[in-house]
Amino acid sequence: MTAQGVSTETAESIGTKTAESIGTKTAEGIGTGTAEGIGTGTAGGIGTSPGRSDGPAKVTGSFVYSSDLAAEDMVWAVTLRSPYPSALIHSIDTTDAQKFPGVLDVITHADIPGRLLFGQMKVDQPVLAADRVRYHGEAVAVVAAVDLETARAAAELIRVDYDVREPVTDAARALDPECEWLHPDGNLVAHTRIRRGAASTGDLPAADVVVRGSYSLGMQDPSFLGIESGLAVPVAGGGVELHIATQWLHVDQEQVAACLGLPPDKVVLKHAGVGGAFGAREDLSLHVHACLLALRLNRPVKMVYTRTESFFGHVHRHPAVLHYEHGATSDGALVYVKADIVLDGGAYASSSPAIAGNAATHAVGPYAVPHVQVDSRAVYTNNPPAGAMRGFGTVQPCFAYESQMDRLATALGMDPVEIRLRNALEEGATLPTGQVLDSPAPVAELLETLRGLPLPPADPAAPEGVVRGVGYAACLKNIGFSEGFDDYSTARVRLEVAGDGAVLATVSSAAAEVGQGVLGVLRQIAVTELGVGRVEIRQEDSTFGTAGPTSASRQTYVTGGAVREACRQVREEVLDLVRQAGYEDPPAAWRLREDGVVDDAGRQAAGLADVLGTRVIEKTAEFHHRTTFPLDRETGQGNSAMQFGFAAHRAVVDVDLDLGLVRLIDLAIAQDVGKAINPSAIAGQLQGGTVQGAGLALLEEIELAGGQVLNPSFSGYLLPTMADIPPIRVEILERADPHAPYGLRGIGELPSISATAAVAGAVRAATGLDVTRVPIRPHHLTVGTRSAPRP
Amino acid sequence: MDITVTVNGKRHDCEDGPGESLLFLLRERLGLIGPKNACEQGECGSCSVWLDGLLVNSCLVLSAQADGCSVRTVEDLAAEVPERAPAAGAAGALHPVQQAFIDAGAVQCGFCTPGMVVTAVDLLARSPRPSAEDVRREMAGNICRCTGYQKIVDAVLLAAERMAAEPAAAGPSAAPAPAAPEVALP
Ligand code: FES
Ligand code: FES
Numbered sequence: 001m002t003a004q005g006v007s008t009e010t011a012e013s014i015g016t017k018t019a020e021s022i023g024t025k026t027a028e029g030i031g032t033g034t035a036e037g038i039g040t041g042t043a044g045g046i047g048t049s050p051g052r053s054d055g056p057a058k059v060t061g062s063f064v065y066s067s068d069l070a071a072e073d074m075v076w077a078v079t080l081r082s083p084y085p086s087a088l089i090h091s092i093d094t095t096d097a098q099k100f101p102g103v104l105d106v107i108t109h110a111d112i113p114g115r116l117l118f119g120q121m122k123v124d125q126p127v128l129a130a131d132r133v134r135y136h137g138e139a140v141a142v143v144a145a146v147d148l149e150t151a152r153a154a155a156e157l158i159r160v161d162y163d164v165r166e167p168v169t170d171a172a173r174a175l176d177p178e179c180e181w182l183h184p185d186g187n188l189v190a191h192t193r194i195r196r197g198a199a200s201t202g203d204l205p206a207a208d209v210v211v212r213g214s215y216s217l218g219m220q221d222p223s224f225l226g227i228e229s230g231l232a233v234p235v236a237g238g239g240v241e242l243h244i245a246t247q248w249l250h251v252d253q254e255q256v257a258a259c260l261g262l263p264p265d266k267v268v269l270k271h272a273g274v275g276g277a278f279g280a281r282e283d284l285s286l287h288v289h290a291c292l293l294a295l296r297l298n299r300p301v302k303m304v305y306t307r308t309e310s311f312f313g314h315v316h317r318h319p320a321v322l323h324y325e326h327g328a329t330s331d332g333a334l335v336y337v338k339a340d341i342v343l344d345g346g347a348y349a350s351s352s353p354a355i356a357g358n359a360a361t362h363a364v365g366p367y368a369v370p371h372v373q374v375d376s377r378a379v380y381t382n383n384p385p386a387g388a389m390r391g392f393g394t395v396q397p398c399f400a401y402e403s404q405m406d407r408l409a410t411a412l413g414m415d416p417v418e419i420r421l422r423n424a425l426e427e428g429a430t431l432p433t434g435q436v437l438d439s440p441a442p443v444a445e446l447l448e449t450l451r452g453l454p455l456p457p458a459d460p461a462a463p464e465g466v467v468r469g470v471g472y473a474a475c476l477k478n479i480g481f482s483e484g485f486d487d488y489s490t491a492r493v494r495l496e497v498a499g500d501g502a503v504l505a506t507v508s509s510a511a512a513e514v515g516q517g518v519l520g521v522l523r524q525i526a527v528t529e530l531g532v533g534r535v536e537i538r539q540e541d542s543t544f545g546t547a548g549p550t551s552a553s554r555q556t557y558v559t560g561g562a563v564r565e566a567c568r569q570v571r572e573e574v575l576d577l578v579r580q581a582g583y584e585d586p587p588a589a590w591r592l593r594e595d596g597v598v599d600d601a602g603r604q605a606a607g608l609a610d611v612l613g614t615r616v617i618e619k620t621a622e623f624h625h626r627t628t629f630p631l632d633r634e635t636g637q638g639n640s641a642m643q644f645g646f647a648a649h650r651a652v653v654d655v656d657l658d659l660g661l662v663r664l665i666d667l668a669i670a671q672d673v674g675k676a677i678n679p680s681a682i683a684g685q686l687q688g689g690t691v692q693g694a695g696l697a698l699l700e701e702i703e704l705a706g707g708q709v710l711n712p713s714f715s716g717y718l719l720p721t722m723a724d725i726p727p728i729r730v731e732i733l734e735r736a737d738p739h740a741p742y743g744l745r746g747i748g749e750l751p752s753i754s755a756t757a758a759v760a761g762a763v764r765a766a767t768g769l770d771v772t773r774v775p776i777r778p779h780h781l782t783v784g785t786r787s788a789p790r791p
Numbered sequence: 792m793d794i795t796v797t798v799n800g801k802r803h804d805c806e807d808g809p810g811e812s813l814l815f816l817l818r819e820r821l822g823l824i825g826p827k828n829a830c831e832q833g834e835c836g837s838c839s840v841w842l843d844g845l846l847v848n849s850c851l852v853l854s855a856q857a858d859g860c861s862v863r864t865v866e867d868l869a870a871e872v873p874e875r876a877p878a879a880g881a882a883g884a885l886h887p888v889q890q891a892f893i894d895a896g897a898v899q900c901g902f903c904t905p906g907m908v909v910t911a912v913d914l915l916a917r918s919p920r921p922s923a924e925d926v927r928r929e930m931a932g933n934i935c936r937c938t939g940y941q942k943i944v945d946a947v948l949l950a951a952e953r954m955a956a957e958p959a960a961a962g963p964s965a966a967p968a969p970a971a972p973e974v975a976l977p
Contacts, residue, residue: 058901059889061825061865068824225829225902275902515900680896687939714834723931
């Protein structure tokens with residue numbers, strides 16, 4: 001426990017579990033928890049894998065996503081976007097569009113009634129471009145019409161007089177003092193420094209072996225399938241309701257109200273069905289446009305982007321260039337790491353400041369390094385904006401530090417797994433920020449688990465020139481918002497006897513369900529805590545207390561924590577009722593189980609429905625995780641994270657040396673989840689994240705030429721298909737975090753982090769090439785000098 | 792021009808918007824939200840429906856091309872197996888493929904799911920006991936961004952197993968009319 005790490009959790013939370021009591025488990029059949037008060041097997045409680053309650057609606061096609069919404073008298077709106085990455089706007093003439101039959105309204109920047117800019121970390125992005133555009137695809141005007149085709153046709157009639165400029169598309173050039181400034185404060189969005197050990201005095205010690213490498217990553221797109229869409233509905237009294245697929249209602253609501261110039265209570269945001277998110281629904285897209293038109297027209301306005309437009313309508317993963325130097329002793333112990341990271345943030349800041357921070361704090365990976373010097377910068381360019389995407393600033397350094405570990409292994413003649421084990425973080429270790437890991441950190445165990453899995457048999461029919469390689473990579477990731485942010489959540493639990501005489505629990509929160517299954521997890525927690533079989537989950541709107549975002553792998557932890565806390569308050573009141581009803585004074589150890597109150601010997605002491613009678617018990621709780629602290633600006637020191645998660649991947653590939661084609665043969669992931677709340681859902685997250693990581697390694701890239709997006713479509717931007725992906729093995733470890741509810745760890749992002757590096761490592765092992773860029777293209781493997789494949 | 796389409800056994804006479812896709816007709820005119828609009832470029836399979844028994848990407852079919860045709864969508868799969876016990880919590884009886892998607896945990900955000908389900912039903916009609924490799928090859932036209940595919944493959948194999956064990960469960964009409972020759976397995 002670090003000095004500052006004071007938990008707001010009650011100390012009686014879950015004890016640290018010993019390795020023996022849990023063991024490595026595969027996804028299926030994880031046992032119920034053993035800690036106090038939980039998991040004695042109520043069906044559907046935590047540790048089990050009940051099916052999703054939205055499953056039937058989703059498999060039958062009746063689930064309503066944001067693009068499925070409709071309202072009486074609804075009109076359609078479409079966005080006009082800039083064809084140029086950099087241009088001054090002299091004028092925007094909407095006259096012809098306005099006159100087009102069927103057009104109801106056209107809005108430009110001049111029509112924005114409130115704040116002209118949005119942005120959740122830095123308010124720098126125009127709701128609609130005013131005097132200049134800074135990226136290809138920036139929104140300039142919006143047309144509302146009686147139908148979609150009319151709106152599209154009219155948008156083409158808007159005349160924008162652009163003065164096209166030379167775009168700044170190279171992040172390194174953007175940092176050049178000679179370069180033109182794209183924003184008033186210059187082109188540097190954020191710079192995080194870490195100076196630890198000797199690096200804090202400006203020096204790094206000597207090392208027996210030094211390896212250096214430069215790495216780069218292309219621009220990955222989140223490519224959720226459910227495109228940006230929403231329905232804005234005017235309400236009586238001058239307000240508006242927006243039904244939208246989002247990751248955080250409340251932060252959207254604040255921004256929309258500010259831009260509309262309305263008091264906050266006049267703007268209500270409601271969850272609409274979300275078809276995937278992966279970070280790119282953290283920023284506003286059509287929100288203000290649809291609301292403003294709905295208010296002006298006093299009619300419901302629906303907007304649905306096309307897939308091409310979607311590529312312009314959301315943020316991407318930061319492309320990055322990373323220069324690394326690792327120093328180690330001759331027996332492979334890391335002495336120092338020096339890293340210089342430049343993240344291309346594109347035209348607007350979005351989440352770049354936090355992403356630059358994450359890239360810095362995660363720059364050396366899950367390894368113990370005494371001396372660390374990191375500079376991580378996010379930069380404005382005229383490329384499409386980069387922002388939050390699964391992994392949030394840790395994917396880029398993971399590719400680099402794991403490539404460096406492979407390089408070191410080669411330099412030392414060591415096995416790549418051995419060198420990782422030699423340096424693996426463990427509980428009690430100190431991170432580059434000075435934060436001490438005060439919960440299990442089973443990095444070595446994860447790697448050993450993967451190494452112990454059988455390898456796929458060699459393919460006897462493999463044609464000549466096809467070589468196989470195996471690659472390993474490990475990662476850590478902070479869970480929740482870091483650096484002092486109070487990242488809390490609110491939940492309400494209500495317990496009553498329903499009309500049919502059965503006990504009903506209702507759990508309310510504003511948590512966004514983006515497909516990962518948080519609503520099911522909240523139900524499992526209520527079932528476990530209250531012993532009630534019938535639990536209804538309500539997704540509240542922005543007038544309810546915030547649940548914070550569904551991002552940073554935090555929602556199960558934080559909203560799960562709030563639900564648990566509310567359930568415990570409800571339980572206390574039930575036990576009070578038991579006392580008042582004249583039952584023997586119930587000790588604190590009495591529990592609610594199977595719709596009854598159960599004494600410490602497990603006997604039912606009272607039926608819950610009898611105890612409740614006509615009473616309704618309702619409790620609202622907030623969950624605040626333990627305090628985190630900002631990093632020192634000069635040295636990057638501070639207890640910045642509430643929790644870390646750990647994962648590792650093994651990839652097996654076959655590479656055709658003549659064609660430069662890589663085929664994935666086998667993928668395996670091992671991850672510490674702390675406590676598996678829903679093992680099946682976890683396996684699904686781990687497999688899905690792994691494929692996103694593998695996609696970045698081999699296929700996925702938004703191709704840019706002079707700031708122009710060349711492939712904004714699924715025919716140009718290649719996502720892995722079923723035929724590209726081999727079976728994915730999942731190994732789940734449960735090493736409880738004593739500071740977290742149930743000991744759980746956030747899981748969502750980790751599987752997408754080390755997968756990329758493991759695939760790259762496998763290609764490296766197969767070919768003997770350095771593999772310094774992802775996605776790996778065939779010509780990287782076939783053109784130029786190639787060293788001989790490793791024996 | 793007006794067009795007539797029979798959708799899930801029900802005849803509709805609709806106005807035809809020029810250049811409108813069958814997907815748009817189904818979703819926006821007939822209110823069938825099961826076929827999904829993920830790309831509208833023929834690349835993801837989310838909009839898969841049967842057109843006269845042939846599996847198509849409805850976003851690539853002009854609504855005019857569907858004139859006089861019979862269309863079957865994901866909405867028509869559930870509750871067609873009356874003898875099958877309704878799934879817990881479900882409104883009606885699910886098709887074995889739908890049930891298997893739930894049981895195998897193959898649904899996350901679910902946006903790909905209707906298209907996946909329809910494609911899987913079509914595959915199993917043509918090839919009742921596919922291997923995992925067959926599934927991966929045959930369903931590669933359907934993109935899922937969430938699941939990593941493993942559980943979808945598991946679901947299709949689970950459905951195949953259940954349908955083989957209990958052929959009646961799939962019902963005589965579970966599969967579309969025998970596919971036109973051009974979609975025969977390679
Ligand atoms: S929406 Fe038709 S194939 Fe993607
Ligand atoms: S479950 Fe989200 S796209 Fe498949």
